[in-house]
Amino acid sequence: xxxxxxxxxxxxxxxxxxxxxxxxxxxxxxxxxxxxxxxxxxxxxxxxxxxxxxxxxxxxxxxxxxxxxxxxxxxxxxxxxxxxxxxxxxxxxxxxxxxxxxxxxxxxxxxxxxxxxxxxxxxxxxxxxxxxxxxxxxxxxxxxxxxx
Numbered sequence: 666x667x668x669x670x671x672x673x674x675x676x677x678x679x680x681x682x683x684x685x686x687x688x689x690x691x692x693x694x695x696x697x698x699x700x701x702x703x704x705x706x707x708x709x710x711x712x713x714x715x716x717x718x719x720x721x722x723x724x725x726x727x728x729x730x731x732x733x734x735x736x737x738x739x740x741x742x743x744x745x746x747x748x749x750x751x752x753x754x755x756x757x758x759x760x761x762x763x764x765x766x767x768x769x770x771x772x773x774x775x776x777x778x779x780x781x782x783x784x785x786x787x788x789x790x791x792x793x794x795x796x797x798x799x800x801x802x803x804x805x806x807x808x809x810x811x812x813x
Contacts, residue, residue, distance in 0.1 A: 698786050705784045709796065712747065716775055717800040719744035723757070724773040724802040731765040731806050741775055751777045762803070766812035774801040 723741035730736060738757045742749045756776045763769030779795040788794040 698784075701784045702787050705782055705787055709780065709782075709798065712751070712777065712780060713798050713800065715745045715747050716752070716777060716798055717802070719748045719752075720773050720775050720800045720802045723759070723775075724771060724804040727759060727771040727773060728804040728806055729808045731761055731771050731808075734759045737773060741773065748775075751780070761806075764812055765806060766809060767806055769806050770803050771806055772801065772803045774799065 719741045722744040723737045726740040727734075727737045737759050738754050741757050742752060742754065752775050756778065758772075758774040760772045760774075761769065762772060765771075777798040780798050782788050782791070782794050782796060785794070
């Protein structure tokens, strides 16, 4: 029987490090893009929640003072410093559903136009580098009891 001699080809020491470094670089780029996208979506969600809470505050105030639309808009803008900077008064809409008396409704809506997306990769999916955030709340009018 003949003995089979195994031949081992040895690579120079450290030859696999370059390949590992390239794989790490590509993997890190993908992970950083995902992380930045998550941060951007978190910013949008945080701003939307603040906008929704501000609109809820305005609708709550409007349920007891349905005819003072200026004060309702001020209440929406004053609910959060972030919202005050992002929403101008023309972007807040107050509608009375029916008449301004008990049992009818009041709807408050606010829009933040062109909220910037900082990640270009997300903008490529959406087709633009900004989004519009909108919140709307409808409450029942609790006061005044006597309808005109």
